[in-house]
Amino acid sequence: MSGLEDLYREIILDHYRAPRNRGELPVPPAVKSEGFNPLCGDEVVLYLDVDDGVVTDLKIAGQGCSISQASTSMMSAAVKGKTIAEVRQLTRAFKALMSIHESKLEGEQDGSDLEDDLKGVRLGDLEALQGVVKFPVRIKCATLAWNTLIQGLDEAT
Amino acid sequence: MSSIDVARVKADFPILKRVVNGHPLVFLDSAASAQKPIQVLEAMDRLARESYANVHRGVYTIAEEASAKFEASRAAVARFIGAPSTREVIFLRNATEAINLVAYSWARSNLVEGDAIVLTEMEHHANVVPWLMLAEERGIELRWAPITSDFVLDLDGLDELLHNAKLLAVTASSNVLGTINDIPLLVQAAHAAGALVLVDACQSVPHLVTDITAWDADFVAFSAHKMLGPSGIGALWARSELLEAMPPFLGGGEMIRDVTKTGFTTNELPWKFEAGTPAITEAIGWHAAIDYLEDLGMDNVRAHEVSITDYALGALEANFEDRITIYGPRDPAARGSAVSFLLQEIHAHDVSQVLDEYGVCVRAGHHCAKPLMRVLGVPATSRASFYIYNDEDDVDALVSALKNAEKFFAI
Structure with missing residues (x-):
């Protein structure tokens, strides 16, 4: 069962069973952002309150596999109270954790700068999702929340 | 037992x-997609090692052999589904391409704005999206036959749905529910309403005895890779008078009789619809798959x-x-x-x-x-x-x- 336990770490299953920040926020002032993985039916809905460059509150809704829902819950816990600049940096760091190649493609900087930029970023619990990298088809489940977050931030700012 | x-x-x-x-x-x-027995793998390997050449072109020995094996495969497919003639079996990439051929060649030359096509709620995207594309392009109405809570087609409103429709496109067996539809009954109802019938037979030809003469349908699409054969080849069966009247689908080699600087004439059936070098090795693999199933x-x-x-x-x-x-x-x-x-x-x-x-x-x-x-x-x-x-x-x-x-x- 070692491969599976690498993917489904206890903290991931904990977020899956007891997701944080479930709910909705009134729109406006909140921004609503929706993400889908059309192939597997994962759905993430985010409500973001952004005030003075800070993510002051966010709520999550949607349904999907354990990885997508746990990743959304963990993301919500990680970005609440952070500045937009911090959130964007954290997003890049998380994507680098999933697949450095993807970050290089999407990042504005070249690879070496990107790595320097991310050196100081602490991912904390999010590192539990590292096991997903070994299961390539599930990477999009883990990144859905973060892509949906960036989409919402782009709209909010 | x-x-x-x-x-x-x-x-x-x-x-x-x-x-x-x-x-x-x-x-x-x-x-x-099904797995392949050693007999299929060996047939494809043997062709590549002993007789591979392009088909219907060369006059040398191995080209003749490859052509003969390719056409023998077509005959095996025709026999397997109970087709009256090999002229009616068009080799294509897969069932999806077969349905698209019908949508492009038959539907676009026979349907006009306001015409209706009946689909069912249990269709695979292959039998949905070509019709959605046509509907968008031509203003065709799509009607959906519903399913019941027992996961079978609800036939109560069928006659109403078929009224003035030009085509019924229906799966013989659902890839999700497993439901086997009563094709002869559906064909009878559709023909009575003046509609033709296209059957997506991907999930039935590999698993059930197929007798398309008994179905009396107009178009039947299926793929080799779900019946122990390789991917990359499938077939459309259609009644020859329909195929004769339809314009060609893709243009290129093989599908022509003559080409000048100003025009072309089409080849006879079935090659009229087989532009370009076909899936030769795969056709031979399909034949071996059919032999295997027939042996069982x-x-x-x-x-x-x-x-x-x-x-x-x-x-x-x-x-x-x-x-x-x-x-x-x-x-x-x-x-x-x-x-x-x-x-x-x-x-x-x-x-x-x-x-x-x-x-x-x-x-x-x-x-x-x-x-x-x-x-x-x-x-x-x-x-x-x-x-x-x-x-x-x-x-x-x-x-x-x-x-x-x-x-x-x-x-």
Whole structure:
């Protein structure tokens, strides 16, 4: 069962069973952002309150596999109270954790700068999702929340 | 007792000797694509080693041999489905291309704005999207035959749906529900209303005795890779008077009789619709797959699948009781071997992931039938599908792996 336990770490299953920040926020002032993985039916809905460059509150809704829902819950816990600049940096760091190649493609900087930029970023619990990298088809489940977050931030700012 | 010696059959499939994550491979995804017996692999290999050349072009020995084998494959396909003539069997890439051919060639030259096409809620995207594209381009009306709570077509409103319709496009057997539709009955109703019938036979030709003469349909699409053959080849069968009247689909070599600087004339059937070098090696593989199935006997194939599906439905119900929802008819005699299900609240992808840990391959997702998934009210299901090389041990392995998935994701 070692491969599976690498993917489904206890903290991931904990977020899956007891997701944080479930709910909705009134729109406006909140921004609503929706993400889908059309192939597997994962759905993430985010409500973001952004005030003075800070993510002051966010709520999550949607349904999907354990990885997508746990990743959304963990993301919500990680970005609440952070500045937009911090959130964007954290997003890049998380994507680098999933697949450095993807970050290089999407990042504005070249690879070496990107790595320097991310050196100081602490991912904390999010590192539990590292096991997903070994299961390539599930990477999009883990990144859905973060892509949906960036989409919402782009709209909010 | 099984009508097929599964142990002997299993021995013919090299891939079934594989070990995945320390467990013997249990392949339960034949509805997506079936595995190939050694006889198919060897036939394709032999062609490449001994007789490969382009078909219908060269006058040298191996070109003649390749052409003869290619046309022998067409004859085998025609015989297998009960087609009256090999002229009516068009070799294409797959069933999807076959349906698109009908949508482009027949529908675009026969349907005008305001005409209606009837589909069913259980169609695969291959039999949905070509018609959505046509509807958007031409202003064609699409009507949907609903399914009942018993997962069969609701025939009550059928005559109304077919009224003034030009085409009924329907699957012979659902890739999600397993439901087998009564094609002769549907064809009769459609023809009475003046509509032609296209049958998506992908999930029926590999599993059931097929007699398209008895169906009396107008177009039938199916693929080799779901019936022990290779991917990259499939066929459209259509009545020759329709094919004669239809304009060509793709243009290029093979499909022409003559070409000048200002025009061309088309080749005779079936080559009129076969532009470019076809899937030669794959055609030879398909022939070997058909020989294999005919050796087993399609009556025996069907009897085996009814028996294994009965065992699987019983085992799933007995072991998971009200914790499992099965989407499809309960009567194994009224359905194919594709069994879609949801286990508690566990997402199909998570189930599939745990199953893979035990070497058990099932499909997870929407099965290219999103309109149906919306009707069922679920984003995704798991699907186990059984074929000639599956036995009760495979079902037991599935049940045991599902129990572990349940344990793993217990809320």
